[in-house]
Amino acid sequence: MKRTTFTVLFYLKRAKLLRTGETPIYCRVTVNGSRFEFSIKRSVNPDNWNSAKACATGGAKYREINNRLDQIKYKLYESQKLLEDRGRSVTAENLQKAYNGKFEEEKNLIELYQDHNDSMQKLIGNSVAEDTHARHETSKNHLKSFLISKYGRKDIPVCEINQKFIKDYEVYLRSDRGCNNNTTVKYIKNFKKIVKIAFANGWIKSDPFIGIKYRLEETDMVFLTQMELEMIEKKEIDIDRIGQVRDVFLFCCYTGLAFVDVKNLKPEDISVGVDGKKWIVKRRQKSQQKFSIPLIEKALHIIIRYKNNPYCNKKGVLLPVLSNQKMNAYLKEVADICKVKKNLTTHAARHTFATTVTLANGISMEVVSKMLGHSSIEMTKHYARITEQLISNEMAKLG
Secondary structure, three states: OOOEEEEEEEOOHHHHOOOOEEEEEEEEEEEOOOEEEEEEEEEOOOHHHEEOOOOEEOHHHHHHHHHHHHHHHHHHHHHHHHHHOOOOOOOOOHHHHHOOOOOOOOHHHHHHHHHHHHHHOOOOOOOOOOHHHHHHHHHHHHHHHHHHHOOOOOOEEEHHHOOHEEEEEEHHHHHOOOOOHHHHHHHHHHHHHHHHHHHHHHOOOOOOOOOEEEEEOOOOOOOHHHHHHHHHHHHOOOOOOHHHHHHHHHHHHHHHHOHHHHHOOHHEEEEEOOOOOEEEEEEEEOOOOEEEOOHHHHHHHHHHHHHOOOOHHOOOOOOOOOOHHHHHHHHHHHHHOOOOOOOOOHHHHHHHHHHHHHHOOOHHHHHHHHHHOOOOOHHHHHOOOOOHHHHHHHOOOOH
């Protein structure tokens, strides 16, 4: 932390000579080169002022003045301590406010982030996904670690955040945390949301993110080919927990449901569609975007398989879905058992639906987008991939 230099000087304002022949006494406070000054509401005959010792000399009247000087100095140092105890920067501006009793509680970064996350947690299951809250908790913890590593502090006022802070945090994420570009960008965007809240509430005077831009790099999303999907479908699995995870994963491959939506899938989310068959009709928890998906036979068979499952009956859901963390851990076992050399995750199922189950079978991008619950086709393009098989099928139409 930067060392604070703090000095107090009492002097005579000789340019403001009073009619009585006395000169008003002023106090000048200097903090790290910046200063402010004020009258102490006392005056003295210049002949009774010791400039070297910055005090009055003479009778009882002047002893009262010197007591006043001591009181002011004591109050200034108490104001400095108040700022330090509250984690506030000791600047000339802040010290002047504290001395004059205009000290305002300032929002600290981690405190503000915690408030944000606490509010978000209350909305889980309503307008916020559990994973979204978890990501912000991780982002908050990275900021806490950065503050300790870089500044030796557990928290800082949001008003101290500037572009250098943002750049230093980026370097920390990339180097100390070993985050790749896209992960780094996502954490910084989470942090940016908190800064925007501080700016909107007037806790910082200007937006430090102005002029700073980050871009996500295009990545190849993991999805299963038709052959890999069939390998997982046909593999006999004797371990119940692994078999259940495999079934939930396959269900997501057949429907395109995100983890949080399949976890909360209830009997009332199934209705009869325009074709007289069963459809999933609900809103995505993440975006509240409505989507409709016809249930193919393979998906229906999985639902029927768990019709009398104790967990499903108790929770009022259609499938026994574990936490996302456990799902992804067990999916690695599924991949090993089925000899699929890809990193299977719950999200890979959604990409498989978009690419292998739908797009590769001639379903248009517009329809795929609607089933995924996307607000635009541009979002869908990140999920669906043009495969070599699809190119071959399309070119075959040329004869």
